[in-house]
Amino acid sequence: MTTKGFQPNVACTLLFARDPLRKFPGCKTRLLRFEGEHEHTGSTLNAVKDVTFEGPVPMLIVETAKIVETQLRTFSKLGTDGKFYTDPEYPYGAWYEAIVNACVHRSYSMKNQNIFIRMFDDRLIIESPGGFPPFVSPENIYEFSHPRNPHLMSAMQFLDYVKAMNEGTRRMRDSMNRMRLPNPEFKEGEVSFNTYVRVVLRNNVKQRRAWVVADVSSIVGEDLARQLSEHERMIVNRISDNGRINVSEVQRLTQREWSSAKTLLQKMVKKEILVWHHRKDIERDSGAYYTLKKSIQKTAKIKE
16 A cells, blocks of 8 residues: 555556556467468468467466467377377476466566467477576576566465476476477577567477378378378378267367368268268258278278
């Protein structure tokens, strides 16, 4: 309290203000998803997703995490027991912690700068305004912590968003290692006198694509497997595991719109890869599903 009444500090504004942008216009996260491994501009712009979130920090973290999770791909691998196992391209503990760290430890003195999240085929980049907090560097980041915004950090600990035990970055590293992925990369940079911290998570998309191709080859044969797109291979893998698939399952598996998922399945029917099972006496059959064409499975077994 002051002689002018209640005056919220920075942490209070960031946590509880209905519109923290009135004080901090850059209290936002912007997610950009690109096709391929590089960012293009102009007529070759390859951004397929561009979403901005704003609001109090807890809400910012929750809403950003929701959309990031929908954009992450999964990869299936045939295990030694003959079953398919699906893994995300990045562990939850790594990418979620990176988002939390960006929102909590960024420099709010750079009021107009927002957090950028860039997704490429081979990496996920989280970039936040401001350099590393005092005494923190890429060399000691796993062992040393010095919060830039201690009041915000304490409140987020109370709300159970952070542990405040100097273990967040180690959890990121360990969760990546458990999936045999490279350690997170931490870097401080500068653009036009504005500093930033960049965290890079790299996947092993090339190896996993090779797994998918190899798995599909054992199901439909090498010749046909090479002709299938990544989403078509995912569909073949899933049908092989479950026996059938419907449009809603393909929508969840590929992150396509429902109509796009239906079109993809119908194209595979025209290619004589799938068989469409549906009632012909009604226009839309909610129980419709797709299976692999038996002749394709037989051909693959003969080649083996």
